[in-house]
Amino acid sequence: MxxxxxxxxxxxxxxxxxxxxxxxxxxxxxxxxxxxxxxxxxxxxxxxxxxxxxxxxxxxxxxxARTDLTGLTGEEVRALFLLAGPAASSPELRTVVRKLIRALPAPLRSAAEAASQANLHDRTDWAHSPSTAERPQLAALQRAVVDGIQVRLGYAGPGKPASVRTVHPLGLASKAGADYLLADTDRGLRTFRLSRVTSVEPTGEAVVRPEGFDLPTAWRSLTSRMEERMHAATVHARAEPASRAILERVLGARLRITGTHPDGRLEIEVDGPTVEVVAERLAGLGRRVEVVGPPEARARLAALAEELAAMYGSS
Structure with missing residues (x-):
């Protein structure tokens, strides 16, 4: 490089x-x-x-002439190494952090070292083991972004076989514990989840960046569209008060508690990409949640009940 x-x-x-x-x-x-x-x-x-x-x-x-970090203030050093420490998950990055600490003036080194060890970021959830296959793909895409080189990207979308396309890597982002590539394609700007990337092959051709491209602005624009799709449908339901904690944990920002029914149950609204998807998500809560509308949600729950009764009713 x-x-x-x-x-x-x-x-x-x-x-x-x-x-x-x-x-x-x-x-x-x-x-x-x-x-x-x-x-x-x-x-x-x-x-x-x-x-x-x-x-x-x-x-x-x-x-x-020399390059050093003597222009940093004490507060700037703490801010930098509070961020740099958790990011140093690989031996290479840990080496970089150590070199940066050694480059500081002596009075600032102890505070920098303490700050670099003050935080820990565990980006995996309790039910997910980190994929070792994601690491080489991440490294290859980081190189492509920094060097400005187009890549032939192998990618398998949800429920689809892997296909290969040529993309212009523009940046990498993390959201909710997942890494994404933001790239320009023949269909415009797209995001690609790294866990679904199957191969990365540099083409040697230079990336063509859209005029005025800004990574944070582009990322906000793309994610806002995804969030709109994730909130395209709303299901109305009533839930037992004791189930509030599990509802908040499972549904997060998709859940809204709008009031209390005369019988004491919570009036709730739940958003999702489709009514059917929300209904299926709520089905696992059984009788603790009663879906009251729209009719398509109740119809999907009835169909699920028939399917489950047919599979398990005779056993």
Whole structure:
């Protein structure tokens, strides 16, 4: 990855007063031509790198310039490492955090180290084991996003066989414990859940970013559409007061308690993508919840009852 090489080249320059192209090439394990292009790219980016020709010449940082983190305040250090610590779930990221801590001025190091160990993020739920297959896909997509390279993405939608399509990776996001790729496709911006990605193959072609693209704005737009679909239908029901805790835990934001019926039961509304899906979700609560409308929800529950009676009634 070129970005990695540029950082490595800069750090290498910091360790010596002057280096040759051959030394940089050997350090980065690239050709001398590539090493020269990388040093020129640093200079173009504004890094004070200059070359001196002739015997004893080479490349140096002007005035011994260095990159460090001395501009951070104590509060900024705490904020940074409270975030960086939980993110360091892999050996590579833990190494990065340690390097950042060492780069800080001595008075700030102890607070940074404490902050990096203060939080823990466990992104799996109680019923789900993390998939080891997701990790290489995540790493490959991270590289594609950072390098701006199109990929041929193998993807299996819900209830569908895997298919391959070429997409322009634009960013990665996490929501409710799941990771998603946001990419541009021939059908516009789409999200792809990483647990359904079956393969990632870089094409070598550059990503074409939509004009004015902003990842947070695009993500909010796409998720708001999904949330609208998830709240497209509403079912009205009455629930026993004792079932309130389980309803809130199972249904979350889809549940609204609108009042109390004269018989003491809770008047509730439950949203979902379809009336049938909501009815099936409520069926597991048995007689603790009585669905009162719409008629399609009651019809689906009646059909489910017949199916279950046919399967289990004679046993």
């Amino acid at each position: 070129k970005a990695d090489r540029l950082v490595a080249a800069l750090l290498f320059l910091q360790t010596r007063p002057r280096v040759t192209i051959a030394e940089v090439a050997a350090e980065l394990e690239v050709s001398e031509r590539t090493a020269r292009r990388d040093l020129e790219a640093l200079a173009t980016a504004g890094v004070p790198v200059y070359s001196q020709r002739g015997r004893g010449g080479g490349w140096s940082l002007v005035g011994g």
